[in-house]
Amino acid sequence: MTARIYRPAKTAMQSGKAKTEHWVLEFEPEQPRRVEPLMGYTSSGDMKSQITLSFDTKEEAVTYAEKNGIAYSVQEPKEVRRRVVSYSENFRFDRKQPWTH
Numbered sequence: 001m002t003a004r005i006y007r008p009a010k011t012a013m014q015s016g017k018a019k020t021e022h023w024v025l026e027f028e029p030e031q032p033r034r035v036e037p038l039m040g041y042t043s044s045g046d047m048k049s050q051i052t053l054s055f056d057t058k059e060e061a062v063t064y065a066e067k068n069g070i071a072y073s074v075q076e077p078k079e080v081r082r083r084v085v086s087y088s089e090n091f092r093f094d095r096k097q098p099w100t101h
Helices: 058-067 087-091
Strands: 002-006 023-027 052-055 071-075
Touching (some): 052 058
Antiparallel strands (some): 023 052
């Protein structure tokens, strides 16, 4: 029974950083998922895969895992690389490519 502690990334539908500031503890699946033959649903008998605990800080999540004897691995979030571009850059005189319609 191992757990994964991570900070979730924002979804493709988010423009802000809501729900990305907390840390999540999820259990790794102990059994593989299987396809139910009649309806085609994906199912699993592993009940711990449904548990998701959220914490305000990484230290709280690590403390909880150590207190309850849960083996864990921590995944640090990747740094976000963004290029800052303004609308006025389209009309600069020293553009590398000429501006056309």
